[in-house]
Amino acid sequence: MAIEQGIWKLTRNTDEPPQRLRPTGLTDEGQLEEQIMQDVSILNRDWLLIGRQVRTGFDKLIDLLAIDANGTVIVIELKRDKTPRDVVAQAIDYASWIVTQADYQLIEIYQAFAERYQRPHTSLEDAFEAKFGITLDSVALNENHQLVVVATQLDASSERIINYLNEHAQLSINAMFFAAFEDQGNHYLSRAWMIDPDEPPQSTTRKTRKEPWNGEFYASFGDDRPWELARRYGFIAGGGAAWYSKTLAMLSEGDRVWVNIPKTGYVGVAEVIGERCRADEFMVPTEQGSTLLSSLISAAEYPHLYQLTDETSDDAAAEYLVPVRWIASFPASQAFSEVGLFGNQNTVCKPTTPKWEHTVARLKQAWKISDSSR
Template structure:
C-alpha cells in the first residue's frame, strides 16, 4: 500500500503544511515509548534497546493484555528489505523467551529509564496498566512484529503482505510523518492494513479458565523422579521462588494434569494437601526426608530458603510411566510449575488426554 499523506491548515484559503524529516529517529522512539497508545492502545512497553543473544538491539519491546509480545522496530538508516529481515530475526529470538527472561527485560528497562520505579515488578505494573487483577499464567504464546517507517518501497510492502497473507506471520507496518508549521509540530500516523490489536485476541468466553490446573514436573531433573512422585503421591518444584511460588495456587480438591516438558503428559490427580517445604512433607506418618529418595530433600527451607524444594500432596487418578507419556502436536505447554491456562487449546488438550487416559469426567 503506497502512502502519500497531505496536511493543510484552513485559513481564508488552504495552506499546505510541509512534511519534514524528523531531526532524529531516536526522538520518535522517545515519543513512542512514552506514548505507546498512539501506535497501539493495547500495548505496554517493557523494554527499550533490548539486546538479543546475537548482539543486536530491539528498539522497543511491548506486551499486550493477553501476555504476548510485540517487537517495535524503527526503520532508521536500514534499507527497507533489511528491516524486514531484521524484525523476522528478532521474532525468532523473542519466541524463545521464558517468563523469567521477560521479567528481567522489564526490570532492566525500569532500572535504565525509570530508576525511581526499579523495585516495581512486572506483575504489579501489568495489573495497574491494564486494570486487571492478575497477569496471564502463560506469557509469550505468540508475538507480533511492527515496523515503524515514514515510507517503504513497493517491493518491501509486497514482501510484508506476502508474509502476512501466505504464511500468517503477524507483521504490520505503521507510517509516521512529521509536519512543521512555524513553531508548531505535528505527527501523523497511518496503518498499513488493519489497526493493531492484541495479537492473540479471541472472544472472552473462549479464554475463560476451565478450573483445571496445568503442572510442569521436572521429571528429567536428577532430583525429581516421576516414579517416586507416583508412589508417594506428590508433585514438587524448587530451585527458586519463580518455580516454587506457583505451587501455592493449588488447594485441596484442585485437579491437575501433569506434563514433563520434552516427554509428555504422565498423570492426572487431585490435590490433597497444599504446598509445604520438603522437610514438612510426610508420607503417612514419616517425614519424606527420612526416606531414601531422589527428591531434593537437602534443599530444606531452613537451610536454603532461596532455593527450597516444596511438595504438594496428590491423590492420583491416572498415571503412566515415562515410556508411555502422551505427547501430541498442538498440546498445551508452559514453563511455569503451575498454571491456570486460558489458552483455548488447553480445553482441547484436556479433552484429548481424557480419551488417552480413559478418564471419563
C-alpha cells in the same frame, strides 16, 4: 503502495480553503524512540513497553519491546539507516530469538528496563496490572508475538514481502509510517498503519500447547459498569472504543458465555439470546411491553449509556450491549476467584489455552452447572 500523509488546517471562515501544513520530515527516525518512551500510545494505546535496546542472544539490539493485554510480545524495529528489506529481515531475526524466551526472562528484561529508565513500576507484574487491570499470571505470556516496522516510508518490494508474510506465512508483521509537520512554530506528528491494526491478527504462535476451543466464550465485564443492572436486565457490555466493543459481535444467539469482573472474579454464566446493539437502542421486556433500557435507568446508574451526545455520536465510541439469559449470576461480593483461572482484557474472546478448560471445569463445579443447562 506508497502511503502519503497530510494534515490540513481548517479555518473558521468557510470562504477560505483548508490550509495544508508544511511537511518538515524526520531528520532522524531514531528521535521517535524518545517520543515513544514518553507515551507508547503514539504507537498503540493498548501496549505496555517492557524493553528498549534489548540485547539478543546473538548480540544484536532490539529497538523496543512491548506486550499487550493478551501477553503477546510486540517486537518494534525502527528503520533508521537500514535498507527497507534489511529492517524487515532483522525484525524476523529478532522474533526468532523472542520466541525462545521464557516468562522469567521477559520479566528480567522489564526489570532491567524499569531500573535503567526509571519507570513508575519496578516489576512487570505491577506494571501489567496497572496498565490492563488484570494480573500477569492470568494470561499466557509470549504465547504469541507480532512484529512492527516503524518507518517514514518503505519500498514496494518490502510492502509486498510484509503482505506475503501476513497472508501466506501466518506471520503477524505490520508497518507504521510517521510524518512530521509544522505550523507557526508548532510541530505535529502523523501516523498511518500499512495494514489495519483492527483486523484480526495472524499472530505468530510459540511452541506451546493449545486446546481445541471448547465452544465456551469468555467475557470481561468492566468494574466501571453496573453489574447489578446487567444481572437485572440481562446483558453484557463493552464500549468507549472499537477495540472494546467489536468483540461483542463474536457472540450469536445460543452461545454460552462466562463473565469475569477483572480483579474481582467470575460472577455469572449466560446464554446469548440476541445480537449486539448500541446501548441506547437496547430493549428490555416489561409488563407494559418492550421498553428502552435508557428509559428505565438514570445517567447516574449507568454513565456509559449516556456518554454520547449529538456532537459525538460516533458508533465506534458508543456503548454496546448483548442480551443474555442468566444461567447463574452472583453479586460481585460473591465472585468466584482462585489462583490459576483464565483472565483476558478482551471484552469477549474464544480461549484455546489449557487454563480455559480448567477454568470452565472449576466454575461448573463451584456453581453446579451441567451441560444440560444449555
